Amino acid sequence: MPKTALELIAPELQGVALSEADIARAVNLAAPTNQKVKEAADARLRFEDEPAGYLAFLEAEADDA
Amino acid sequence: MNPMTLTEAAAAVARGETTSVELTSAAIERAKKLGPALNCIAALDAEEALAAAEKADRDRNAGKAAGKLHGVPLAHKDLFYRKGKVVACGSKIRKDFVASTTATALKRLEAAGAITVGALHMAEFAFSPTGYNEHYGHVRNPWNTSHVPGGSSSGSGAAVAAGIVSGSLGTDTGGSLRHPAAMCGLTGLKPTLTRVSRAGVMPLSHSLDCVGPLARTARDCARLMEVVAGADPGDPTASGRPVPRYEAALDGNAKGLRVAVPRAYYYDAVAPEIKKCLDESLAALRGIGASLVQVEVPDMGLINTLAHVLMAVEAATIHRKWLATRRDDYADQVRSRIEPGLFYPATRYCEALGMRAALTREYLDKALKNADVLHLPAIPIPVPTIEETTKGSPADVARVIGTVGHCTRGINYLGLPAITVPCGFDSRGLPVAFQLVGRPFAEARLLRASDAYQRVTDWHKRTPAL
Numbered sequence: 001m002p003k004t005a006l007e008l009i010a011p012e013l014q015g016v017a018l019s020e021a022d023i024a025r026a027v028n029l030a031a032p033t034n035q036k037v038k039e040a041a042d043a044r045l046r047f048e049d050e051p052a053g054y055l056a057f058l059e060a061e062a063d064d065a
Numbered sequence: 066m067n068p069m070t071l072t073e074a075a076a077a078v079a080r081g082e083t084t085s086v087e088l089t090s091a092a093i094e095r096a097k098k099l100g101p102a103l104n105c106i107a108a109l110d111a112e113e114a115l116a117a118a119e120k121a122d123r124d125r126n127a128g129k130a131a132g133k134l135h136g137v138p139l140a141h142k143d144l145f146y147r148k149g150k151v152v153a154c155g156s157k158i159r160k161d162f163v164a165s166t167t168a169t170a171l172k173r174l175e176a177a178g179a180i181t182v183g184a185l186h187m188a189e190f191a192f193s194p195t196g197y198n199e200h201y202g203h204v205r206n207p208w209n210t211s212h213v214p215g216g217s218s219s220g221s222g223a224a225v226a227a228g229i230v231s232g233s234l235g236t237d238t239g240g241s242l243r244h245p246a247a248m249c250g251l252t253g254l255k256p257t258l259t260r261v262s263r264a265g266v267m268p269l270s271h272s273l274d275c276v277g278p279l280a281r282t283a284r285d286c287a288r289l290m291e292v293v294a295g296a297d298p299g300d301p302t303a304s305g306r307p308v309p310r311y312e313a314a315l316d317g318n319a320k321g322l323r324v325a326v327p328r329a330y331y332y333d334a335v336a337p338e339i340k341k342c343l344d345e346s347l348a349a350l351r352g353i354g355a356s357l358v359q360v361e362v363p364d365m366g367l368i369n370t371l372a373h374v375l376m377a378v379e380a381a382t383i384h385r386k387w388l389a390t391r392r393d394d395y396a397d398q399v400r401s402r403i404e405p406g407l408f409y410p411a412t413r414y415c416e417a418l419g420m421r422a423a424l425t426r427e428y429l430d431k432a433l434k435n436a437d438v439l440h441l442p443a444i445p446i447p448v449p450t451i452e453e454t455t456k457g458s459p460a461d462v463a464r465v466i467g468t469v470g471h472c473t474r475g476i477n478y479l480g481l482p483a484i485t486v487p488c489g490f491d492s493r494g495l496p497v498a499f500q501l502v503g504r505p506f507a508e509a510r511l512l513r514a515s516d517a518y519q520r521v522t523d524w525h526k527r528t529p530a531l
Contacts, residue, residue, distance in 0.1 A: 010407035014381075016388045022404060030408035036370050037409075041416035044423060051418035054425075055259060058480055059306065061429065063504035065437070 006031060068228035068528070071137060071285035072312075078125065078136035085125070085136025085180060089118035092138040092182050095229045099531060103205045105214075105223035107143040107153060109183040114138065117180045133288055135178030141234040142218045143184040144191060144267040145171050154267045155187040155217070157200045157394045158387050168265030169300065170234055170276050170293045177292045182230065185220030190384070191236060191269045192399045193217055194244050194469040195454045199396035203451050206248060207529040208495050212448050215244030215469070221279050222249035227531055232280035232289055236266060238273045238376060240473025243500065246279045247443035247485045250496035252515060252525060253279040254286045256294065257304070257506050258480035264299030270379040271302075272418065273372065273477040282525055283486070283515035287311035290508060309509045319517035320354030324501075325436035330365045334445040334471050342489030342497040343442055346518070349488075350440070353517055358436045363427050365475050371417040371424070372478035373405075378414045381406025425479045429504060438514055439502040442472045443485040448495035476502055484511040487524040496524075 006027050010016050018026070069077060077083045093111045100106035121136040130136075144154045146164035153160045175181060186204050188196050196204045196219025204219035206212040207227040214223045218235030222245025225233050235242035237255040246253025254277045261276040268274055278289035291312060296305040326347065332340070347357060380403045387394070388403065395403075432439050449465050456462070476483050482503050489497040503511045519525050 006408055010404070014385055014389075014407050016385060016404075016407060017392070018404065018407075022401075025401060026404045026408050029405045033370055033374060033405070034409060034413050036367070037374055037413045037416055040367055040371075040420065041413075045416055045419050046423070049419045049423055051415060051421070054418070054421045054480070055302065055304075057422040057425065058257060058259070058505040059304065061426075061505045062306065063437075063507035063510060064309070065507070065510050 069231060070281045071231035072282070072288050074137050074231050075134055075288070079130065085118035085121040086115065088136065089114050089138045089180050089182060092230055095227070096183065099227050099229060102210065103207060103223045103227055104202050105186050105204050105220040105227070105229070107184040107186045107220060108151065110181070114180050114182040121178060121180060131176065131178030133177050133292060134174060136180065137178065138180045138182045138230055139174060139232050140181065140183045140185050140224060140230045141171065142187050142221050142236060144187060144236065145234060146265040147171060147181070147184070150184070152184070152267065154191070155189045155198050155201065158391055164265070166265050169262040169297045170266070173293050185224050185233060187220055188217035189396055189399045190267070191217040191238060191241055192402055194240055194466060195449065196245065197398060197454060199398070206448065206495065207531055208250065209493065211450050211452070212495055213248065213451055213454055215248035215448070217241040218245045218279065221245055222251060225249070225251055225279055225281065226529060228528065232278055232285050234276060234289070234293070235279050237275045237277055237477065238269045239372065239477050240470045242277050242279060243443055243473050243483060243485045244469060247498035248448045248496060250487045250524070250527060251279050251281060252283050252286050252484065252486055253277065254290060254484045254508065254511065255476070255482060256290065256508055257482045259302050259304040260482070260506065260508065261294050262297035262300040262303040264297055268383060270376040272375045272379060275477070283484070283512050283519055284312060284315055286484070287315060287512045287516070306506060311509050311512050314509045314513050315516040316513065317517050317520050319350060319514055322350070322355040322438065322514055323358055323436040324350055324355045325358050325360040325432055325439045327360055327362045327432065327439065327441065330362055331441045331472050334468050335442050336446050338447065338491050339442060339445060339497055343499055346488035346499045347440060349522055350518060353521055360432050360436065360439070362432050363424065368424060368475040368478050371420060372474050374409055374413060374417040375478065377403065377406030378409050379406070421478065425481070428479055433504055437503070437510060438507070441500040441502060443498035443500040444469055445471050447491040447493060472500060481505060482508050482511055484515050486515045486518060488522070489524060
């Protein structure tokens with residue numbers, strides 16, 4: 001049976017040999033997670049939401065009491 | 066047994082009521098006596114510790130006390146690098162790794178006079194919320210050795226609860242410091258992301274990892290935080306914000322403190338006997354002048370998912386070469402948590418990072434808009450037995466392990482500070498704790514509220530019969 005792109009990622013791109021069972025387990029978790037993150041990003045992520053802004057955000061929201 | 070707290074020990078040395086040698090010898094003896102049964106000691110450096118204690122006593126007698134921890138013996142999770150020492154990180158892979166530097170946090174403790182007596186056992190590469198370690202065996206909970214101590218800073222929880230040392234540094238990526246503190250009847254503070262330097266600490270996930278203290282009291286944690294927090298050239302991400310005088314802020318006053326109590330999610334999995342203790346802790350907080358506010362929280366399912374993506378991808382990046390070359394040297398339970406990180410595209414990872422500020426703002430707006438702190442369960446279920454977390458169907462084991470981190474892991478994605486405070490015991494005699502979460506850098510407020518609570522309760526004073 002042909003493998004999906006997701007199943008090929010780890011063995012071919014990352015050089016980590018995984019058993020069929022390991023791949024199935026990881027893909028079973030990763031596939032719905034990828035979908036959930038994509039949907040959330042489609043709905044929420046704005047162009048200006050850069051990861052680098054996060055630490056500055058924490059500093060700006062500081063509770064100094 | 067009723068050992069001195071960390072601040073009591075420091076005061077006793079300062080006043081000459083005891084010596085560092087006496088305290089350090091007692092810590093070493095107790096480690097030898099209780100360490101094997103609890104399996105909490107990774108390395109004991111008795112000779113060096115005693116030499117350092119003798120020097121501390123000489124310095125004190127010469128009027129040259131080093132600082133706030135002068136002469137106090139401590140030990141820390143075995144992932145803090147100590148120059149020239151093996152730092153195994155609970156793993157088979159790093160069992161012979163000798164550190165070439167010392168972690169900034171440890172350097173600061175020693176500069177303040179602390180004596181390092183050794184290193185404490187932990188979950189493999191800090192991966193387990195229960196403390197599970199297939200290679201070196203389970204650390205045991207001092208309250209009942211058939212129960213887990215919580216992890217991944219399992220040895221820290223066990224060693225402090227057993228009175229071997231009065232305080233310890235742990236790390237927290239999804240609850241790894243709060244779980245053992247809560248399960249062992251201790252106070253544990255996960256600071257704001259970047260508040261404490263991570264230089265010289267084996268990472269699990271640099272977007273989530275935090276260094277923080279476990280000790281008997283909020284006051285002890287305040288003392289340790291004041292020493293270790295602050296900017297560090299060795300860790301460019303460490304916040305340059307001035308470090309407050311945490312201990313001086315402990316005025317016992319909770320009047321006017323607004324405590325948010327969430328309705329959904331955090332109470333979804335809470336066992337009735339845990340809820341009873343939580344309700345009593347809220348009543349105690351009200352009794353000292355706090356007011357309670359019911360609040361909603363955002364979709365924690367999404368936040369937990371994003372935390373998982375960051376952790377899995379960053380861990381897979383750190384471990385990829387070992388996964389390729391030393392696959393069989395990982396426990397299955399650990400490897401199976403890392404491997405999914407190989408299957409997330411970089412776009413998903415960057416999206417998970419990119420949504421962080423907006424989701425944290427949403428969380429603060431919902432949960433803390435009209436409150437100063439958020440009161441949550443620490444662990445929603447009674448402390449499980451080792452058997453409950455290792456035997457039975459994989460689904461049952463996964464459910465128990467997943468529930469342990471139900472109330473902690475999302476907080477790391479948000480980067481917020483959180484403290485766990487003992488508030489009772491379950492029907493099997495194991496500790497129960499609540500958790501207070503604050504706005505970024507609200508450590509002083511969390512410590513003050515916890516200290517005020519501990520002035521009118523005695524849960525933190527109870528010690529296991531050993």
